[in-house]
Structures are given as structure tokens and as C-alpha cells.
Amino acid sequence: LDDRRPSYESIDHHCINVMLNDKDVSEYLKIAPDGLEARSDTVSFESVRCTFQVNSGVWYYEVLIVTDGVMQIGWAAKQSKFMNHEGYGIGDDQYSIAYDGCRNLIWFGAKSISHTNPSWKPGDIVGCLIDFDRREVIFSLNGRSLDPFRKLFSSTTNSSNTGYFA
Structure with a gap:
């Protein structure tokens, strides 16, 4: 198999605008060749x-x-730290916010807030919206939206021009 091309080299990426960044990932997460x-x-x-x-x-x-x-799925600024061995990920600092559909929580600043959506299961769709004009984040499960969350923008460390990554 020495002459076999790696899978990621054989995937056609021309129709993909954004993908998971294999250069900005914690050490044990496996990303598929298509980056999705x-x-x-x-x-x-x-x-x-x-x-x-x-x-x-x-x-x-x-x-x-x-x-x-x-x-924990959501939005993270570049300043958000990934410390997998300590259990820190998206939503565990003031630079990120996350939806947790297993434990029915929204995470921000390493603190959680309960939400009313049911627990997720295989086949469910999580929606993640960020609105810089209204300065809010809205999460949804199968089209059922939660109330807007505004603390991400009210934090003194996050100005309206801070950039976020999915």
C-alpha cells in the first residue's frame, strides 16, 4: 500500500466552502477526508x-x-482554548458558547444553563445561528429554537468585531 494516495488527496473539495480545520483541532479527534x-x-x-x-x-x-x-457544539473565537485532557472545549471559557443536547445545557464561561429542548438522538439536526447585528446566538434542535443567548456579546472580552468559528 506504499503507492496508495491518502484519502484526503482523492476527495473533490471544489464545492465545499468551509470544513473542519485539521490544523485547529485537539489531538484525538478524527476528521473525515472530506472535512465535514x-x-x-x-x-x-x-x-x-x-x-x-x-x-x-x-x-x-x-x-x-x-x-x-x-x-458541545457551537461557536468559538480563536482565543478559546482546547484543553482536552482537562475537559475544556467549546463553551468552557468566555470566548465560546455551546449547545449540549445530551445533558440539555447551554455552556458559556464554563457555566451551564438548562434548556427545554429534548435530549438529542441519532438523526437529529442541531442548528447554530450567530447574529452580529442583534448580538445574539440561537440554537435549535430539529427546527425548534431556544431563546436567544446574548452573554457571548456582553462579555467585556468579546467585542462586536470578534470573529467566531463554527
């Missing part, structure tokens, strides 16, 4: 940012939940 899927087979808390930063307007992305379990 991630998997963790460890008990540590793995994290990844995408390849595109947003800092104005309204942006939205969706995640298909393939397996149930503890995950």
Missing part, C-alpha cells in the same frame, strides 16, 4: 474549529447527530 465529519473514540473532550471565521452579519450552520452522547 468528526469522530472521537476517546473519553477526553475533543474540539475543532472550522476553516472560516465570521465577524459580521448573520451566519448559520447545521450538524447531523450521528451518535448520542456528550458533545
